[in-house]
Amino acid sequence: MPDPSLQRDAALFAPIAQTGRGFYFTLVVLGIAILWGAVAYWTQFEYGLGVTGLQQPVSWGFYVTNFVFFIGISHAGTLISAILRLSKAEWRRPITRMAEVITVMVLFIGAGQILVDLGRPDRMMNIILYGRYQSPLLWDATSISAYLFASTIYLYLPLIPDIAILRDHLGKHRFLYAVLAMGWTGTPRQQKILNRAIAILAIMVIPIAVSVHTVVSFVFSMTIQPAWHSSIFGPYFVAGAIFSGIAALIVAMAVIRRIHRLQAYLKPIHFRYLGYLLLVMTLLWFYLTFAEYLTGYYGNGPEEMKVFWSKFTGPFWPTFWGMVALNFVIPMALLVRLQHHAVGKTVAASACIVAGMWLERFNIIVPTLSNPRLPFPETMYWPTWVEWGETAGSFGLFILFYVLFVKFFPIISIWEIREGREVGLKEVEERLLTYLPDGTEPEPARRHTKVPT
Amino acid sequence: MALWGMVIDLDRCTGCQACVMACKAENNVPAVGAKEATRGRIISWMQVLTEESEERTRFLPRPCLQCDDPPCIKVCPVYATYRNPEGIVAQIYARCIGCRFCMAACPYTAKYFNWLRYQREAPGQNPDVSVRPKGVVEKCTFCHHRLQKARERARAERRDLAPGEYVPACAETCPSRAIAFGDLSDHGSEVARLARSPRAFRLGEELGTKPKVIYLSETEAHRRA
Numbered sequence: 094m095p096d097p098s099l100q101r102d103a104a105l106f107a108p109i110a111q112t113g114r115g116f117y118f119t120l121v122v123l124g125i126a127i128l129w130g131a132v133a134y135w136t137q138f139e140y141g142l143g144v145t146g147l148q149q150p151v152s153w154g155f156y157v158t159n160f161v162f163f164i165g166i167s168h169a170g171t172l173i174s175a176i177l178r179l180s181k182a183e184w185r186r187p188i189t190r191m192a193e194v195i196t197v198m199v200l201f202i203g204a205g206q207i208l209v210d211l212g213r214p215d216r217m218m219n220i221i222l223y224g225r226y227q228s229p230l231l232w233d234a235t236s237i238s239a240y241l242f243a244s245t246i247y248l249y250l251p252l253i254p255d256i257a258i259l260r261d262h263l264g265k266h267r268f269l270y271a272v273l274a275m276g277w278t279g280t281p282r283q284q285k286i287l288n289r290a291i292a293i294l295a296i297m298v299i300p301i302a303v304s305v306h307t308v309v310s311f312v313f314s315m316t317i318q319p320a321w322h323s324s325i326f327g328p329y330f331v332a333g334a335i336f337s338g339i340a341a342l343i344v345a346m347a348v349i350r351r352i353h354r355l356q357a358y359l360k361p362i363h364f365r366y367l368g369y370l371l372l373v374m375t376l377l378w379f380y381l382t383f384a385e386y387l388t389g390y391y392g393n394g395p396e397e398m399k400v401f402w403s404k405f406t407g408p409f410w411p412t413f414w415g416m417v418a419l420n421f422v423i424p425m426a427l428l429v430r431l432q433h434h435a436v437g438k439t440v441a442a443s444a445c446i447v448a449g450m451w452l453e454r455f456n457i458i459v460p461t462l463s464n465p466r467l468p469f470p471e472t473m474y475w476p477t478w479v480e481w482g483e484t485a486g487s488f489g490l491f492i493l494f495y496v497l498f499v500k501f502f503p504i505i506s507i508w509e510i511r512e513g514r515e516v517g518l519k520e521v522e523e524r525l526l527t528y529l530p531d532g533t534e535p536e537p538a539r540r541h542t543k544v545p546t
Numbered sequence: 547m548a549l550w551g552m553v554i555d556l557d558r559c560t561g562c563q564a565c566v567m568a569c570k571a572e573n574n575v576p577a578v579g580a581k582e583a584t585r586g587r588i589i590s591w592m593q594v595l596t597e598e599s600e601e602r603t604r605f606l607p608r609p610c611l612q613c614d615d616p617p618c619i620k621v622c623p624v625y626a627t628y629r630n631p632e633g634i635v636a637q638i639y640a641r642c643i644g645c646r647f648c649m650a651a652c653p654y655t656a657k658y659f660n661w662l663r664y665q666r667e668a669p670g671q672n673p674d675v676s677v678r679p680k681g682v683v684e685k686c687t688f689c690h691h692r693l694q695k696a697r698e699r700a701r702a703e704r705r706d707l708a709p710g711e712y713v714p715a716c717a718e719t720c721p722s723r724a725i726a727f728g729d730l731s732d733h734g735s736e737v738a739r740l741a742r743s744p745r746a747f748r749l750g751e752e753l754g755t756k757p758k759v760i761y762l763s764e765t766e767a768h769r770r771a
Contacts (some may be wrong), residue, residue: 141680142644143661148586150655152646212644212659212681219624219643230623230647316651317617317753465655466750467608468597472586 105503108353123489130486133479146476151462155480156210161454163203169338170196171244172302175295186513187358187505193248198494200241232308240305247294254508306334319396320461329381336374337450340443347440361435368439372428379421399464409460419449549633551730551758553740558724561605565716572715574671576664589658591686610656610686611757618648642682657685689714
């Protein structure tokens with residue numbers, strides 16, 4: 094790479110330019126997980142959902158849990174990136190791309206869970222042909238596809254200048270990059286349009302993202318089942334989604350930083366700032382959970398209490414208290430002090446939260462279905478190898494998509510880092526001056542400064 | 547327009563399960579086999595539940611309650627389940643995508659799923675009731691095919707449908723005559739009269755689902771009084 098300005102960011106090209114043994118090893122491991130999932134799904138397609146552990150009262154299990162979980166993770170990206178962009182947080186620059194990629198990749202996996210859950214996947218098109226808009230499932234389909242569309246564009250737009258850099262300097266996959274770069278040359282006019290488009294999209298995706306997890310929660314809260322029919326569910330799910338999304342983002346950051354040696358770009362300060370955000374979300378999650386269960390407990394409806402006790406002391410105590418420990422107790426202990434070992438602590442807390450939020454989804458879905466109103470004989474839902482396989486395959490497929498993206502595109506935005514060095518520094522200084530009392534502001538700066546948001 | 551309803555007298559029910567067997571034979575409800583049964587996959591449109599409390603134990607035969615405001619139809623994404631003009635909640639097996647949202651939404655757990663392909667067309671089945679494929683939800687239809695048959699017979703004989711001409715298999719079979727069936731909108735019918743009885747109550751009345759299966763029980767009436 095002859096260009097000296099690119100030489101400085103050579104580490105960002107490295108994952109694309111060179112392919113190590115680790116890459117192939119990862120592919121093999123992911124391939125095994127995906128194969129397991131494929132065999133599981135093939136078996137289910139051939140014989141029916143009977144090969145799973147689902148049964149009469151518990152008609153939804155792992156698949157719907159995975160659906161809510163993956164859609165929740167998707168909030169990592171676009172939403173967080175949009176908020177950071179709009180709030181002009183300068184530390185966002187190395188993070189936004191990897192967050193946005195999570196969203197796009199995981200949305201495919203999340204939406205796929207519903208198709209896996211269908212008893213008649215061959216009739217999937219009925220949803221479009223005979224769709225009934227009164228059903229929350231249709232709201233999900235609409236909201237998720239809108240989010241997928243917006244997120245894909247929101248990922249793609251800031252990628253264009255980087256693709257152009259790859260087209261001009263990498264010498265690999267030249268045709269692919271030439272097509273995707275859409276003739277980007279970096280003229281001021283192009284730059285202006287791009288920045289404008291990113292800003293508009295950043296504002297647009299926020300309501301879409303909020304709507305996505307709200308309507309996912311409506312699948313449950315629009316029924317009259319105990320512990321589902323609750324008006325807090327919309328915000329509760331959105332908060333949980335952002336919570337698990339940030340956690341997933343931190344885990345992804347740590348893994349990429351380690352494998353591709355990007356310590357110079359992803360510094361402890363990034364983990365610390367995201368850690369603070371995670372701490373706030375931990376508290377918010379606990380607050381909403383507390384409000385939800387306390388309201389149920391004081392309402393003391395007999396049906397509600399059956400579900401309540403099945404979680405607190407009944408058969409679901411391990412998943413319930415596991416969730417409380419993983420989502421609140423451990424993260425609180427780890428995140429309150431982040432002056433030292435910020436990376437290790439936030440990553441440990443995030444790994445706990447990702448697992449804990451999966452349990453949270455499970456705890457919402459299965460205990461309610463396990464406690465029907467009428468006196469049916471007691472049953473317990475146990476997943477079979479099919480559900481485990483499908484879950485492993487889903488995670489495998491998500492990680493594979495992510496790994497392939499990192500192989501073909503810069504996972505840290507090269508032009509945004511460069512922009513940070515060249516323009517950001519000065520801009521922040523000027524912006525800072527506008528915050529201060531008038532006397533300290535030098536006259537010429539005012540004309541160039543954009544109005545801070 | 548008729549509004550078909552059922553009254554089940556719990557004080558008369560002996561829990562003999564004749565209604566359950568009659569329903570299975572009438573509606574080609576598959577026997578899922580012992581292995582599937584232990585996994586909680588029994589399909590039983592009419593199911594006799596045992597309600598145990600400190601004061602008493604009683605049987606509770608539970609068909610689909612044919613709610614007038616059914617929670618299951620509200621959530622169906624493809625119009626596979628709907629309430630027909632005579633109040634019967636139907637399931638279209640050829641339309642159902644098997645998402646099981648209606649099962650999750652039904653407060654009475656009255657809908658069943660074909661987890662596997664439980665049966666094929668075979669001799670000895672009721673030709674009036676379609677055999678369900680794997681992957682769809684099925685439910686009690688108040689033996690709707692019997693209504694169609696009775697109505698066709700009446701039309702052929704150029705007369706109106708007489709009361710008692712259309713009765714589901716469970717009501718027909720009950721040896722202790724605990725199940726009455728008829729038109730709730732006809733003020734003088736037996737079901738309408740029984741539905742007004744002081745012993746009458748509905749399951750989950752507070753849910754606002756307006757079930758058209760009404761139960762009679764002396765103890766329940768006392769408890770509620």
